[in-house]
Amino acid sequence: MANKRNAAIFAALIVAAVAGILVWRPTVIIYGLQAAGLYASIAIPMGLILGIVHIVNLAHGEFMMVAAYLTYMVCTALGIDPFVAMIPVALVTALVGFIVYKLTIRQALKAPELNQLILTFGLAISLTQLANLLFTSQTRKMSFGYVSASLSIGELSFGVYNFVFVAIAVLMVIGLRLFLTRTTAGKAALAVGQNPKGAAIVGIDVDKTYGLVFALATGMVGMMGAIFITRSSIFPAVGSPFTMKSFCLIAMAGIGNIPGILGASVLLGISENFLKAFRETRGWADIVFFVLIITVILGRSIKGKKA
Amino acid sequence: MILEVKKLQTGYGKLQVLRGVDLCVGKESVGLFGPNGAGKTTLINAIMGIVKPWSGAIEFEGKSIAGQATHLVARSGIALVPQERELFPGLSVADNLELGAVYVPRGKAIKAQQLEIVLELFPILKERIKQYVGTLSGGQQRMVAIARALMANPALLILDEPSLGLQPSIVAEVFDRLSILKKDIAILVTEQNVRESLKAIDRGYVMENGAIVIEDTAKGLATNPHVLSAYLGI
Numbered sequence: 001m002a003n004k005r006n007a008a009i010f011a012a013l014i015v016a017a018v019a020g021i022l023v024w025r026p027t028v029i030i031y032g033l034q035a036a037g038l039y040a041s042i043a044i045p046m047g048l049i050l051g052i053v054h055i056v057n058l059a060h061g062e063f064m065m066v067a068a069y070l071t072y073m074v075c076t077a078l079g080i081d082p083f084v085a086m087i088p089v090a091l092v093t094a095l096v097g098f099i100v101y102k103l104t105i106r107q108a109l110k111a112p113e114l115n116q117l118i119l120t121f122g123l124a125i126s127l128t129q130l131a132n133l134l135f136t137s138q139t140r141k142m143s144f145g146y147v148s149a150s151l152s153i154g155e156l157s158f159g160v161y162n163f164v165f166v167a168i169a170v171l172m173v174i175g176l177r178l179f180l181t182r183t184t185a186g187k188a189a190l191a192v193g194q195n196p197k198g199a200a201i202v203g204i205d206v207d208k209t210y211g212l213v214f215a216l217a218t219g220m221v222g223m224m225g226a227i228f229i230t231r232s233s234i235f236p237a238v239g240s241p242f243t244m245k246s247f248c249l250i251a252m253a254g255i256g257n258i259p260g261i262l263g264a265s266v267l268l269g270i271s272e273n274f275l276k277a278f279r280e281t282r283g284w285a286d287i288v289f290f291v292l293i294i295t296v297i298l299g300r301s302i303k304g305k306k307a
Numbered sequence: 308m309i310l311e312v313k314k315l316q317t318g319y320g321k322l323q324v325l326r327g328v329d330l331c332v333g334k335e336s337v338g339l340f341g342p343n344g345a346g347k348t349t350l351i352n353a354i355m356g357i358v359k360p361w362s363g364a365i366e367f368e369g370k371s372i373a374g375q376a377t378h379l380v381a382r383s384g385i386a387l388v389p390q391e392r393e394l395f396p397g398l399s400v401a402d403n404l405e406l407g408a409v410y411v412p413r414g415k416a417i418k419a420q421q422l423e424i425v426l427e428l429f430p431i432l433k434e435r436i437k438q439y440v441g442t443l444s445g446g447q448q449r450m451v452a453i454a455r456a457l458m459a460n461p462a463l464l465i466l467d468e469p470s471l472g473l474q475p476s477i478v479a480e481v482f483d484r485l486s487i488l489k490k491d492i493a494i495l496v497t498e499q500n501v502r503e504s505l506k507a508i509d510r511g512y513v514m515e516n517g518a519i520v521i522e523d524t525a526k527g528l529a530t531n532p533h534v535l536s537a538y539l540g541i
Contacts, residue, residue, distance in 0.1 A: 184405075184406075184409050187398065187402050187405070187406060188406060188409075188410070190395070190397065190398060191395045191398060191402075191406050194395045194396060194397050194398070195393055195394065195395055195396075197357070197389075197393050198389075198392075198393030198394055198395060199378075199395075199406075200357075200376075200377035200378045200381070201355060201377060201378075201381055201386075201387045201389065201393060202381060202386075202406050202407050202410060202411070202455065202459065203378050203381035203382040203410030203411045203459070204378055204406070204410050205376075205378045206378065256397075
């Protein structure tokens with residue numbers, strides 16, 4: 001009873017806070033949601049890998065960076081739009097992901113978690129340095145007219161392009177949910193995530209499932225890399241903050257809770273943009289996620305102690 | 308013969324557990340008894356490809372399956388009900404049962420029919436069909452594990468300690484169901500509960516220190532002085 005009442009009070013406080021900010025500084029909510037869409041759509045594939053393969057892929061953001069460079073090369077060479085290049089780039093990144101899984105991750109699945117972390121951290125460094133060698137550390141940018149599309153409501157004017165990330169994040173959650181609960185392959189993937197030994201004894205090829213899930217997730221983040229370049233300039237280290245933020249969001253949502261990543265992203269996006277709304281606190285926006293992750297971890301351990 | 312194990316040796320790391328095991332199962336139900344640590348589960352794990360054999364042969368329906376990957380052994384027609392059940396707790400009873408059938412060719416072909424049979428065998432699962440398996444009681448989970456294995460329409464059903472952790476009334480129920488099954492499927496069952504299982508089997512082996520020490524019919528085992536003193540406390 002007390003728990004339910006507390007949750008209701010907490011929810012009411014959040015609704016009140018959001019409504020208050022919406023009236024007072026509507027752009028905080030708008031840009032907050034847009035940022036949340038970007039964070040969530042990059043974090044969701046990482047959550048998929050962690051939930052099923054049980055690997056923290058510290059090279060997650062770097063896969064996005066690689067896809068962004070790939071998109072840059074394809075689009076400048078052929079003169080096509082990243083939204084056209086997105087599908088082939090996603091397929092190539094998925095293939096790279098599958099090969100990386102077979103050559104490296106697979107060998108470390110039975111190793112202690114620390115070895116897995118060092119492995120994916122090493123992968124991240126290798127990919128970043130590879131990009132450094134091939135493309136130098138100079139930033140690259142592509143400009144598209146549609147990115148600056150804006151909308152005016154009364155006196156309020158804001159960019160709308162970034163809502164594309166919100167749409168992608170929501171589609172990813174719905175798509176994954178349908179795949180995991182309605183298809184045999186999806187159910188098998190969930191089964192492997194919950195009990196690999198049990199999955200093998202009913203005839204599911206666990207290794208193949210891990211490989212396909214890893215490829216699916218890297219393909220998804222590859223698609224995000226293609227879209228990412230439409231709004232941001234890229235450089236070899238562009239991916240690593242996204243690895244950190246994705247991990248933070250997954251930790252906040254709880255492992256295996258993919259819809260929860262949406263909620264956590266909204267919290268992160270709005271909090272960051274709230275600080276950015278004031279000149280004095282603008283520089284502090286980047287530490288929001290540290291504060292959030294510390295709060296969540298502390299909260300969990302206190303809750304764990306009580307239980 | 309459906310299953311033939313010849314001179315099987317295996318273990319974990321440098322520790323040898325099985326020291327030349329010979330065992331066969333025809334169209335019958337066979338019990339495998341022995342104290343904790345005798346190697347019963349290791350033998351089953353070796354048959355299922357969970358532990359790789361060091362030497363010896365394992366043949367299923369005339370083909371060697373020694374050292375094959377677990378999922379391939381399962382697809383060839385051997386279904387296992389492990390000691391720890393190994394279910395998918397976050398999936399519904401229906402999904403657990405479906406996954407039992409769809410990756411095994413001989414189960415997939417008659418999926419709907421098998422579902423009807425197992426739900427008739429375990430009516431409680433019909434009531435819980437949409438419930439997450441993790442929310443079921445231990446006894447009900449054991450039934451899901453047996454039902455999931457049957458969904459594969461196996462030629463050989465292996466049960467590792469099916470009565471472990473169950474209350475006596477449910478143990479009787481499980482063995483009751485096994486007696487119904489043994490008309491159609493070859494069964495290999497390991498048990499500590501020798502008294503109950505002797506009623507359900509045709510033949511049995513007693514294993515000690517990684518080797519078979521007695522092989523006899525159920526009737527023979529029930530009157531064997533060693534079995535009586537060591538396992539039935541008489």
